[in-house]
Structure formats: C-alpha cells, structure tokens
Amino acid sequence: MSRIHLMNILVTGGGRGIGRAAALLGGARGWSVGVNYVRDATAAAQTVEDVRKAGGRSMKLKYDTTREDDVKDMFGAHESYFGTLSGIVINAGITAESMPLAEFTTERLKRVLDTNILGTYLCAREASRRLQKSDKHNRSIVFVSSVASKLGSPNEYVDYAGSKGAIDSLTIGLSKELGPKGIRVNCVRPGIIRTDIHEHSGDPDRADRLGNMSPLGRPGEASEVGEAIVWLLSSQASYVTGGLLDVAGGR
Ligand code: NAP
Numbered sequence: 137m138s139r140i141h142l143m144n145i146l147v148t149g150g151g152r153g154i155g156r157a158a159a160l161l162g163g164a165r166g167w168s169v170g171v172n173y174v175r176d177a178t179a180a181a182q183t184v185e186d187v188r189k190a191g192g193r194s195m196k197l198k199y200d201t202t203r204e205d206d207v208k209d210m211f212g213a214h215e216s217y218f219g220t221l222s223g224i225v226i227n228a229g230i231t232a233e234s235m236p237l238a239e240f241t242t243e244r245l246k247r248v249l250d251t252n253i254l255g256t257y258l259c260a261r262e263a264s265r266r267l268q269k270s271d272k273h274n275r276s277i278v279f280v281s282s283v284a285s286k287l288g289s290p291n292e293y294v295d296y297a298g299s300k301g302a303i304d305s306l307t308i309g310l311s312k313e314l315g316p317k318g319i320r321v322n323c324v325r326p327g328i329i330r331t332d333i334h335e336h337s338g339d340p341d342r343a344d345r346l347g348n349m350s351p352l353g354r355p356g357e358a359s360e361v362g363e364a365i366v367w368l369l370s371s372q373a374s375y376v377t378g379g380l381l382d383v384a385g386g387r
Contacts, residue, residue, distance in 0.1 A: 141274045141371045144218045146170040146211070148201050148259055149228030151180035153331030154280060157362030158225050159183055163192030165366065170214040172197045172228065193218065201228045201255035211262050222272035223369045224263045226256050227280040229299075231337040234292040245295050252299035260310060267319050274371040277310070279303050279323035280361075283384045286325075293337070300325070304380055311378035320377040322368045327384025329356045351386030 145162055149155040151173035160183070162169045169187050171194055173180040180196040187194035195217050199210035215221060230251045232244050260277065267275045284293075285300035303323060311321035327350060334342040347355025361383045367373055368381065 141222070141272070143167045143222045143274065143369060144220065144272070145223040145225065145369060146172065146197070146214050146221060147225040147227060148172045150225070151176050151183050151196070153333060154326065154329060154358045154361045155225065155227040156183045157358035158227070158365040159187050159194070160190055161359070161362045161366045162369070163187030163190035163194060165370070166191050168193040168218040170195060170197050170218065172199055172201070172210060174198065174200050174228070201259055202250045204258055207258045207262050211266055215266070220270045220272060221263070221266050222270060222274060223276045223278070224259065225278050225280065225365055225369070226259045226263070228255055229280065231293050231296045231333055233338045236291050237294050240295065248293070248295045249299055252296065253302045256303055257306065260306060264310065264314060264319070267314070268317055274374070275319045276369045277319065277321045278365050278368045279307050280365070281307070281323045281325045281380065283325045283327050283382055283387055287387070307380060308378055315377050320373070322373070322376060322379040322381065324361055324364045324368065325380055325382045325384060326361045327356060327382070327387035329358055329361055331358055347385070350384070354385065356383065356385055
C-alpha cells in the first residue's frame with residue numbers, strides 16, 4: 137500500500153481554469169504549488185491566495201512557457217522558493233477562433249502550435265531533467281491534453297486537436313523513458329469544460345451548447361478535471377504511468 141506524500145508541484149497556466157482547479161486541490165492536500173501564468177496577474181494572485189487558504193504553500197510565477205529562457209528561470213525560481221520539485225502539471229494551452237483549416241493564417245498556426253506543443257515540450261524537458269535529480273519518493277508529470285486529439289475538431293480548430301495529439305504521443309514516449317527511473321508520466325484529456333478558454337476563442341456559449349450534447353448531458357467543471365490531475369500526481373496513483381485519462385462526460 138502506498139503512503140501519502142506531500143508534494144512540491146508547479147502548475148503551468150495555473151492562474152485560471154483547469155490549472156487553477158488543480159492548484160487549489162493540491163493546496164487542500166497541503167502541497168506546495170507554484171502557479172505559473174503569462175498575462176493575468178490578478179487571477180494568479182487570487183489563486184495563490186486561495187491555495188494558501190486551502191492549506192498549501194504557494195507563489196505566482198510569471199513566465200512564458202513558449203520561451204526557453206523563461207522556462208529555465210521558472211523552474212529555478214520555483215526550486216529556490218520551495219526546494220526540490222516532485223511533480224508538475226503541464227497545462228498551459230490556447231485555442232483560436234473556430235474556422236476550417238483552409239482559412240487559417242500562418243500566424244495563428246504558429247501561435248497555437250508554439251504554445252501547445254513547443255511550450256509543453258520545453259516544460260517537459262526541463263521537468264524530466266530536474267525530476268531525474270530529485271530525491272523525492274513520488275515523482276510525477278501530468279499533461280493536460282484534450283479529447284480533441286481523438287475527435288479532430290473539424291471546422292473549429294484542427295491545429296489545436298493536432299497539438300493535443302502530440303501531447304498524447306509525448307505522454308506515451310516519455311512514460312517509457314522515465315518509468316525505469318521511477319518517474320510516472322500521464323495525461324488527462326478533458327472534454328467540454330466550463331472555463332474562459334471558449335470565450336477567448338470567440339465562442340463564449342460553446343461549453344453549454346456542446347457540453348449539453350455529451351452523454352452526461354452537461355459541460356464539465358474545472359474541479360472535476362483537477363481531481364483527476366491531483367490523483368494522477370499523487371502516490372495514490374503509484375502504479376499508473378503512460379495513461380491517457382479521459383475526463384469528458386463520455387464524449
Ligand atoms: P484558460 O482558462 O484559458 O487558462 C489557460 C491558462 O494558460 C491561463 O492561466 C493562461 O495564463 C495560461 N497560458 C496560456 N499561454 C501561456 C504561456 N505561453 N505561458 C504561460 N501560461 C500560459 O484555459 P483552460 O480551459 O483552463 O485550459 C487549460 C488546459 O486545458 C489547456 O491546455 C486546454 O487546451 C486544456 N483543455 C481545456 C478544455 C476546456 O473545455 N476548457 C478542454 C480540453 C482541454 P494567463 O492567465 O496569464 O492568461
């Protein structure tokens with residue numbers, strides 16, 4: 137039987153939405169939680185305050201995950217404040233306006249792929265370097281992918297769907313690289329979750345409209361994804377690696 141370990145984690149895109157929910161649930165377990173964000177300092181400060189109220193330690197970390205130097209500095213700042221890392225939620229991601237591929241600009245493609253693929257790989261590379269040196273007993277990476285990776289998101293954002301397919305592949309490959317070193321790697325694949333991401337992609341009603349058509353008949357809440365994330369991070373999931381866990385209401 138596994139023992140419960142207090143974790144020291146970093147959550148990319150932790151100020152709002154799914155990342156914020158995971159941060160709060162980590163705080164409620166007494167974990168130390170670095171809250172990364174790139175623009176919304178007010179939301180990140182609120183999340184830090186709420187993690188502390190929930191029982192954890194927290195600080196905000198303003199770094200752009202698409203920039204190599206920022207990623208290194210973010211891990212360095214986190215470690216100086218909290219000590220050796222034991223887990224990470226690689227969650228920062230964006231969508232773009234719904235349209236068929238034929239109408240995409242190159243600028244849009246670069247923005248989505250840079251944030252969702254390059255940023256994710258840069259964070260995963262730095263995490264895998266640091267976790268291999270960490271003396272923590274339970275070491276774990278959780279990616280936030282999407283069921284878009286298997287649905288394809290036609291006429292909405294096939295670039296986003298493809299970027300999540302890359303994260304699924306990274307989960308499988310990295311879990312095989314790091315398993316022999318005792319580090320677990322998993323991802324969650326949310327469905328339609330009520331967060332700001334839909335509004336930011338120009339379709340604020342998307343969560344209710346499409347969520348209501350899912351088998352469970354409603355959109356999901358960020359906390360429902362957060363629960364899956366903290367479980368995968370924790371020592372309670374000690375024999376789970378290489379897993380792609382759908383949190384999608386049957387979608
Ligand atoms: P959200 O509410 O829009 O939050 C996105 C977070 O990512 C924000 O904290 C944002 O920072 C951060 N971020 C974006 N670009 C960044 C960058 N370059 N560097 C650092 N942080 C960055 O979105 P969400 O719905 O919670 O989405 C979180 C993850 O879940 C994404 O990977 C998304 O693809 C995935 N997902 C969401 C859904 C859904 O229906 N909501 C479904 C499937 C998968 P700021 O606060 O500073 O802007």
